[in-house]
Amino acid sequence: MSEGREGLNAAEWAAAREEGRKLFAGPCDFVAAVPTIDRLPPFSLPEVAFAGRSNVGKSSLVNALTGRNTLARTSNTPGRTQQLNFFELNKTLLLVDMPGYGYAAVPKTEIARWKRVMDQYLSGRVTLRRVLVLIDSRHGLKENDLEELTIFDHRAVSYQVVLTKADKVKPGALTRVWEETKAKLAKRPASHPEVMVTSSETGQGIEDLRASLHLLASLG
Template identity: 55%
Template sequence: MTADTQGLFSGPIHFIKGVVRIDGLPVEPLPEVAFAGRSNVGKSSLLNALTGRKALARTSNTPGRTRELNYFRVGDLLYIVDMPGYGYAKAPKSQVKGWNELIYAYLRGRPQLKRVFLLIDARHGIKNTDKDVLALMDEAAVSYQVVLTKIDKISAGQLKRVQSETAAYLAKHPAAHPDIIATSAQKRLGIDDLRAAIVELIAAGQV
């Protein structure tokens, strides 16, 4: 079965489960793409725009709401994994430690994980907490690609600058995909580019 950019997300998409322990991961070997990012980076809004649903992923002004690996099944082709947000300073240290252990174990031991899309707020660029996650994914040898969010909140000149700075930083990281996807969930900018990247990953796995 193949997928196209528009058709992949036009069929059924269901929430499957929230995983808090590695032994709770789905056993079906569907390809997976995961979405990671700092708390309040706009991950839930982007996932809703990506899938064309209004409330597939819950949105909240309270950072750190996603505390599990949330699995969504896209037809018979794909799992989308919504990873816990990181960098939320007000979370209890024990909770942060648990999140970090879960994320590391998932990244290191999930062969069907095709790519992590790392969301970066275009207004701020890569921050220190993002750098820690980049290093972790390099260590785990997981392919990842940066997705800039909230580009409607900055000027064209600011966007060009943050794209250039981000590309220069990623060039030093072996597991990073060189292409940066610039998006706005609110304005639906870059959503088709993100969809196309996911479709390309699925097609590559079917060869």
């Protein structure tokens, strides 16, 4: 599961990893919890949003990236994140934890409200650089994942798939999921070509993801 890593050579990628480490070693502060679109923070820094099915590990990944155990709330209850949560990283990048899609133990009216807020956010946020779509390595892309990706494609919202919970899958099965995921993304116009593999438990892929986010932030 080796790729070009943003088109950089080995030395350039090593430098990006170091800059990514410095970026995520800096302060990361909670900015706002946004239940409605009128309460969005003003446009300022580049933003990266984290999306995925409920309980896919979004909050755990944010915590692993920042090296903080309690920055984003984690829960075994699907649908716990019920708003857009903004965190400012080192005065350089905003991280946005989005509500999970798919199953959630809340009323349908509440799910519909979340969808409206996210639709408006994705459609009008000019500072949004990329959406990281988290996919459970044990299951791969499911129908509701593909539906979300189609929405991103239609709106020309750049996204990148990140496989989570890699420690829960045997190496051979993980490689198959990675290959199948890449194949399904190949003809999607808004998809980033690189599929990253991570584990919040073991740290697998965390340094590489930090490097990629540093490169995004450096675009201004």
